[in-house]
Each structure stands twice: as structure tokens, then as C-alpha cells.
Amino acid sequence: MTENVPSRAPKGEPEEIDFEIDAEDLPDRAVRTELGSPSVIVDDVHVTYRVFGGKPVSGANRSLFNRMVGRARQSVGAITEVRAVRGVSFVARHGEAIGIVGTNGSGKSTLLRAVAGLHPPSKGRVYLSGEPSLLGVNAALLKDLSGERNITIGGLALGMSEDEARAKVPEIVDFADLGDFVYLPMNAYSSGMAARLRFAISTIVTPDILMVDEALATGDAAFRKKSKERIEKIREEAGTVFLVSHSIASVRAMCTRVIWLDQGQVRMDGDVDTVCDEYQKYIKGKNGQAKAGGKIGPGGRRKGAGKGRGAGKGKPKTGNGKRPAKVAGQHKQYPRPAEGGHPATGSLRRLTQDDLRPATGSLRQVPRDETRPATGPLRKVTPESSRPAASSRPATGALRRVTEDDPRPSTGTLRRLTWEDVRPDRVSGGFSDRSGGGDADPLAAPETRPVVEPALPRVPRWPSSTSETGFPDLDGPTSRSEAELRRARRSWVGQRRPRSTEPAPDTEAIPVVRVTDPRDKQGEG
Numbered sequence: 001m002t003e004n005v006p007s008r009a010p011k012g013e014p015e016e017i018d019f020e021i022d023a024e025d026l027p028d029r030a031v032r033t034e035l036g037s038p039s040v041i042v043d044d045v046h047v048t049y050r051v052f053g054g055k056p057v058s059g060a061n062r063s064l065f066n067r068m069v070g071r072a073r074q075s076v077g078a079i080t081e082v083r084a085v086r087g088v089s090f091v092a093r094h095g096e097a098i099g100i101v102g103t104n105g106s107g108k109s110t111l112l113r114a115v116a117g118l119h120p121p122s123k124g125r126v127y128l129s130g131e132p133s134l135l136g137v138n139a140a141l142l143k144d145l146s147g148e149r150n151i152t153i154g155g156l157a158l159g160m161s162e163d164e165a166r167a168k169v170p171e172i173v174d175f176a177d178l179g180d181f182v183y184l185p186m187n188a189y190s191s192g193m194a195a196r197l198r199f200a201i202s203t204i205v206t207p208d209i210l211m212v213d214e215a216l217a218t219g220d221a222a223f224r225k226k227s228k229e230r231i232e233k234i235r236e237e238a239g240t241v242f243l244v245s246h247s248i249a250s251v252r253a254m255c256t257r258v259i260w261l262d263q264g265q266v267r268m269d270g271d272v273d274t275v276c277d278e279y280q281k282y283i284k285g286k287n288g289q290a291k292a293g294g295k296i297g298p299g300g301r302r303k304g305a306g307k308g309r310g311a312g313k314g315k316p317k318t319g320n321g322k323r324p325a326k327v328a329g330q331h332k333q334y335p336r337p338a339e340g341g342h343p344a345t346g347s348l349r350r351l352t353q354d355d356l357r358p359a360t361g362s363l364r365q366v367p368r369d370e371t372r373p374a375t376g377p378l379r380k381v382t383p384e385s386s387r388p389a390a391s392s393r394p395a396t397g398a399l400r401r402v403t404e405d406d407p408r409p410s411t412g413t414l415r416r417l418t419w420e421d422v423r424p425d426r427v428s429g430g431f432s433d434r435s436g437g438g439d440a441d442p443l444a445a446p447e448t449r450p451v452v453e454p455a456l457p458r459v460p461r462w463p464s465s466t467s468e469t470g471f472p473d474l475d476g477p478t479s480r481s482e483a484e485l486r487r488a489r490r491s492w493v494g495q496r497r498p499r500s501t502e503p504a505p506d507t508e509a510i511p512v513v514r515v516t517d518p519r520d521k522q523g524e525g
Ligand SMILES: Nc1ncnc2c1ncn2[C@@H]1O[C@H](COP(=O)(O)OP(=O)(O)OP(=O)(O)O)[C@@H](O)[C@H]1O
Pocket: 049, 050, 051, 069, 072, 082, 083, 084, 102, 103, 104, 105, 106, 107, 108, 109, 110, 111, 298, 299
């Protein structure tokens, strides 16, 4: 099939792909290949997340909430249902590279997860011809292990033998441009290095259906060029590629078809130019500030544009204290401050260095050698004055220092408890003396108290050998705790059955049938 592929961009045209849309960005296009039979059929798929602990959104917050997540969120008591994908249907064919675009939260990642079988649709069906491989920003790489080890594990996960995976290491290191870093734990990698390795691993084997979810965004231009080539190779080998990206440039460059998702539904599905143009128009209209050729970040916003609650709050006010009226399609230009006499709206004026110092009014700088502080009745606190003398401590009013000689504490009707107070027979509920110390008074002075050695419970010995039955020998003295032993025993011999709580039957009442040996009868006879 490779040889039938029409040639790519004409010679001399730049190959490099940048994920951002800049004026100089190349309108490089993905090579169109012959389309094969269907590889993915998505039939009226719905995906609903259920989030516990949500609360109904009411009144004033409703519009803001709707603006953020659209109509896709409903609260059902304590469970919030997020309808991330709502009735999506399409057919993808072998050899297609499909870009999935949409603003934040439009359901792109969720749709890919449903197609990959990682999240079951709540309604509808997905049919696949081939094995899907989802490469997301969170693809599982173990940070504590070296890149080399991750390559081997990744290869095993993708169905290779260990030897095959090891043999792929040099190729992957070369592709991901890791050098000797491959022997270091991945904690030491930059995000770009990790992204390159992730992409390289997941394309070791040519997947039937490759799904790339924003995983290329961190790579540099050279890597993106290589990854584009690899994606094309997969398509040429009759694979299907899905590419979720906020970068329209990369979608234009790598895809042959685009699906635009909006609030969980397909808003457009068609050829790259038509859908991308419409999507960009939508983004421009939505923000009123995205220009053709401007950089579009996630959510269709221009980079650096304010978003969220605080957006626009920092705009200067006019003289009447109101924010300048917003005219559709126009942006108010605020004059740059001129040096010196700056235009001041109302009573505002620009601060100069002279405004900042020196101090105005009667304040003056206090020289270092000036005695301080000595205003009014204040006096300097010395270590001596701050530490109270042993006996003549401050005694304001009737307060005095309590000394060792003071009887303590015996105010009012308090008295010391004696053993009689806590005797079991005098306490409701009844304590019992578990120490074996009899009537020893626990409140008596320690030297007069009899020393009582508590009787140690006999704890069975931890099995050092097994008996003939194969079970550990549970008898004998040991230092192991009884609980530990009980646990071990349970794992060996299973749970003990609880004793029956039913009363034992009255044996007297059970009719006794006496069986006699007929020979005895004969003998008797
Ligand atoms: N695990 C989850 N639990 C609950 N809601 C979720 C979960 N994952 C996604 N959602 C919600 O589903 C909706 C779609 O999310 P999804 O991540 O699929 O959108 P997206 O288009 O990929 O967004 P982005 O461009 O920001 O990656 C959003 O409203 C999101 O809040």
C-alpha cells in the first residue's frame, strides 16, 4: 500500500510542524491514503459520569455554571451526573487520521476512552476491527524506573516478548532522543523527554487503532516532525489514527478528517479545512479576540487571555467609575502613559520617585544613635527588670505567689479518694480486680503496696514445625501474640464456625429406639 501513496508536500516546502498557529505556520497537509473498510463504528454512544457528593446548582450560579460546563450536568440528589458524551455516532476507516477538536470539557478524551474500551458507554455501542492503543498524557510510565526498564515493561504490555522488547531499546532511545538518560529513573526526565518516550513506546508495534490524546503537545518541533512521520506510517499500514488536540495547526497537518465535539455532541464531521475553518470562526466569535493566525490555547482562548471568574476584573475604570462599554468586535485602546505629566482619569495621577520619599509632615528619620525608646512613662526593659525576683514577685491586688509550703490542694469539700471509694462492690457496673492483687490499695504509697506479679496468660507457641496433619503445632510457650497466632491459624485452617446459640435439645425428650441384634434374641430364646 505504501507505494500507492501519493507524494507528500512538494519538495522544498518546509516539513516542520509547530503546534501553535503562527503566521509563518506551514499549511502542511496530511497525505491522503486510500480508505479501507471500517475500523471503528461508534453508534449513538453516551457516556455519563456519576460524581458523588455533588449538590444542585441553583439560581444565581446557574448561568455561570452553564457557561462552564454547558447543559451537560444534572444534579440528582447527592449524585451529580456529568453527561460527557451525548449520542455520538461516526464511522472511521482504515487509513484515516481523524482529528477531534472542541473546547475544554467538550468530551474529546471521554470519547477516546470509550472507543478504547476504558470507559463503558452508558448507552450505545462501539465496534472495533483491530486493537486500540490509547496514548494519553497519563500513559502509565513508572517514574521510579529507568527509561530502559519502562521500555521493556511497555513492550511486554503491548504483547512483545521480553527479548523483542529489549531489542527495541536502541531504536526507541534514538527516536525519543534520550541518550544516556535512558539509564536514569524517569523522575530525572523533563516533561518533553517523558512525552517523547511515551509516544515512542506506544508506537513500538504498529497499532491497528492509535489514539493520541494531547500527548504530542510537549515535544519540540523536531520530535513533532518525527511523530508525524510515524503517524503517517501507521496510517499507511492501514491503521486508523485519532488525534485529540487543541492545536489546529497540528490537526491540519496530521489529519485527513476532523470531528468537532461540542458539549458532548458532534457539531461537525468532515474534511479538515471545512471543519477547522468553522471551528476557528466559532472560537473567534466566542472570545471576540482570537484573530486568524493568533495562538489558540485550550478552550479556544488566546494565550494569556483572562478566563474564569476573574476575567476582565483588572480592567481600568473610566472617570465615572464604570468599566468602559464593550463594543462588539472592537477593543478599547488605553493610551500608554506619557513620561512626566501622565494623563490622569479623574483625580488619579502617576506616582513619581519624589512621591515615595522622603516622609511628609512632621515625621523624620530617627538616627541610629538616638536613645530609644523613651517616650512618656516607658522605661527600658533590662534582663534584670524582666525577670521577677525570687521572693518579691509582683503582687498586684490580693494575688500572691503560691509556694511549696502551701498546702495543696484542699479547698472546700474536696478530699482524697481512698480504696473504699472504688471498691467493686461500691461501684455500679462493677469492676473486677484483674491484677490478682486482692484488696491491695492502689492509692496507697507505692512502697507500702504489695508487689503483684500479674498472671501471664498462656500463649500458644508460634509453629516451628508442623505436625503430621500439616498444620502448625499450636501448643507450647511462645513470645508471639495470641492475636497474631489466631490470624495465622485462620489462614491455615479457615474461620472457626460460630457456636450455635440455640439451646441444646432436651435429650430426655428424644425417643430412644433400641436396636437389638436378632442373634441376641435367638440366644435369649
Ligand atoms: N472522571 C470524571 N468524573 C466526572 N466528570 C468527568 C470525569 N472526566 C471528565 N469529566 C467531565 O466530562 C466532561 C468531558 O470531559 P473530557 O475530559 O472528556 O473533555 P475534553 O474535551 O477532553 O476536555 P479537555 O480539552 O479539557 O481535555 C467535562 O465536563 C468533565 O468535567
